[in-house]
Amino acid sequence: MAAMLPKLFFVHFRETSFVVEEEGSVVAFLCGFKSQTFDDEAYIHFVGVDPSFRGVGLARSLYERFFEAVAPRSVVRAVTSPRNERSVAFHRALGFEVERIEEDYDGRGESRVLLKRLL
């Protein structure tokens, strides 16, 4: 799982990027940052949880840690694939709302669900 970690975030967005380790191995991580365009917003870019550690609340606890880290910012955004129903449901359970679905969001022919949570 450590091989999936985007190094960039753990160098330049260290205060808003976290890992959970279990016996020395990374079993979950979250990478995010404070928007530099919008002073009141933060963005969660990439989250991973080892399949054998799912269902125990690791992702939720990482999101909550991120919410605390970006305070007093009051808007957190994330995007996910409309095909990833599990991800959409997870975000809803955490208080995110679906703002809209945007075609070709990242310019690569991939639609994205745009998610927003008020803190």
Next chain:
Amino acid sequence: MAAMLPKLFFVHFRETSFVVEEEGSVVAFLCGFKSQTFDDEAYIHFVGVDPSFRGVGLARSLYERFFEAVAPRSVVRAVTSPRNERSVAFHRALGFEVERIEEDYDGRGESRVLLKRLL
């Protein structure tokens, strides 16, 4: 070329991400941000120039625009592949120095040349 643009940067790092257009088409771009870990540093993440527009100084002008945008920060970092000798030479010509080469820099079995320029 527009399909290569990482949307994220043009939403949340808009002040430090630029495109060059020619007759309505993107022919070059640069995406970067101000480090949120290091107050005095900025980072150039991704740069692209349409092959038919190479050699006319577009990349150089994008880098110079970035240097101005991140002032008064005094350190700009970037990484590239050691196999990409053209990229290493380009950065040296722009005043970057090679700090070191790091094995498995991004955790994916890929070495990277770590580049640094003082502004």
